[in-house]
Amino acid sequence: MRRPLMLTAAAVLLSAGCSTTDTGNDDARTKSPSSKEASDARSAVQEAVAALREDSAEVRQKIEVQGDGQVYRLTITGGFDFATDRGHLAVDFPGGGIDHSEQVFAEGKIYVKDVPGAGGNTWGVIPRDKARAHYLLRAPLNDPEHVMQQIAAMREVSREGEESVDGVRAVRYRGILDHRTVTLRMDADVRSKMEEARDILGGDVPVFADAWVDGKGNLVQTRTSVNMSGARVTVTTVLSDLGEPVRVKVPRPADTTPIKEATGVLNG
Numbered sequence: 621m622r623r624p625l626m627l628t629a630a631a632v633l634l635s636a637g638c639s640t641t642d643t644g645n646d647d648a649r650t651k652s653p654s655s656k657e658a659s660d661a662r663s664a665v666q667e668a669v670a671a672l673r674e675d676s677a678e679v680r681q682k683i684e685v686q687g688d689g690q691v692y693r694l695t696i697t698g699g700f701d702f703a704t705d706r707g708h709l710a711v712d713f714p715g716g717g718i719d720h721s722e723q724v725f726a727e728g729k730i731y732v733k734d735v736p737g738a739g740g741n742t743w744g745v746i747p748r749d750k751a752r753a754h755y756l757l758r759a760p761l762n763d764p765e766h767v768m769q770q771i772a773a774m775r776e777v778s779r780e781g782e783e784s785v786d787g788v789r790a791v792r793y794r795g796i797l798d799h800r801t802v803t804l805r806m807d808a809d810v811r812s813k814m815e816e817a818r819d820i821l822g823g824d825v826p827v828f829a830d831a832w833v834d835g836k837g838n839l840v841q842t843r844t845s846v847n848m849s850g851a852r853v854t855v856t857t858v859l860s861d862l863g864e865p866v867r868v869k870v871p872r873p874a875d876t877t878p879i880k881e882a883t884g885v886l887n888g
Contacts, residue, residue: 657778657779658776658777658778660779661777661778661779661793661795662774662775662777662793662795664779664791664793664833664837665771665772665774665777665793665795665831665833665839666772667837668831668833668837668838668839669768669771669772669831669839670772671837671838671839672702672768672838672839672859672862673702673703673765673768674702674703675702675703675862675863676699676700676701676702676703676862676863676864676865676866677699677700677702677859677860677861677862677864678697678698678699678859678860678861678864679696679697679698679699679700679707679709679764679857679858679859680695680696680697680857680858680860681695681696681697681762681764681767681855681856681857681858682694682695682696682855682856683695683696683757683758683853683854683855684852684853684854684855685852685853686850686851686852686853687850687851687852692713693713693714694711694712694713694885694886695711695712696709696710696711696712696762697709697710697712698710699861699864699866699867699868700725700764700765700866701866701868702764702765702768705725705726705728705748705765706725706726706866706868707724707725707764707866707868708722708723708724708725708866708867708868708869709722709723709724709725709762709764710722711723711762711886711887713885713886716885716886718884718886720886721733721734721884721886721887722734723761723762723887724743724868724869724870724871725748725763725868726868726870727870728747728748728749729745729746729747729748730745730746730747730748730751730761730763730882731743731744731745731870731871731876732744732745732746732761732879732882732887735877735879735882741875742875742876742877743871743875743876743877744876744877744878744879744882745871745876745877745878745879746761746878746879746880746881746882748763750880750881751763751805751881751882752805752806752807752881753766753804753805753806753807753810753888754806754807754810754883754887754888755810755853755885755888756802756810756814756825756846756853757802757827757844757845757846757853757854757855758855758888759888760805760888761882761887761888762887762888763888764857766804766805767842767844767855767857768839768842769804770797770801770802770804770829770844771829771831771839771842771844773797773798773801774793774795774796774797774829774831775795775796775797775798776795776796777793777794777795778793778794778795779791779792779793780792780793780794780830783832785832785834785840785841785858786840786841786858786860788834788840789834789835790832790833790834790835790840790841791832791833791834792830792831792832793830793831793832793833794828794829794830795828795829795830796826796827796828796829797827797828797829797844798824799814799818799824799825802814802824802825802827807881825846825848826846826847826848827844827845827846828844828845828846829842829843829844829845830842830843830844838859838862839859840858840859840860841856841857841858841859842856842857842859843855843856843857
């Protein structure tokens, strides 16, 4: 029987031993940038993130978790207005015990569709700032703003050349995420496991981050990844239709129930 996808990020790393780091081509750096190059590259990424935060976009995210000889894939799609903090996301995990979920972001809250034990037509609702991440490189309830916050905090950023993203030429920037950024808004139990992994490694868990910025300064794609001893997590987010209106239908109060947390692989 296939093992269920309950791979909390740190648990995967710890079960893999955390003794060696396996960095493939996708986790390599072409060269160490000079201080000016690094500063210019970091500024380009931060400016692109800042511009997105004043705009809206279609969000398409693919999450891949590899471990035990298996590859698990989730997809997250929807529209998000970063300027007004409103959006709607659909999460799909083909073959999972629960294969679909939805989240609505509005008015400082996150609404979660089909909360276990609450009935099929009920939305759980939690203050946005109370949601927590339960897996490595996952955002609390898949919040796209969380991803942008991490990307803006990239360190040791280098310009890696131009690539095509959905037919658009864009410069790829590569950097690393430090421990504080990786564990941002992480659930306390998972954070504890990450601390253990860090102690075993004698330093930060090696997490790479990439950002693709087009010729107009638009952020069009991001990626975060960690690859250790055969356990790998990769999260790729494509941003398109910038500036297009995002329509959000907020659940009626009668159809909601307060929740303290939302766990499970679909919820991050």
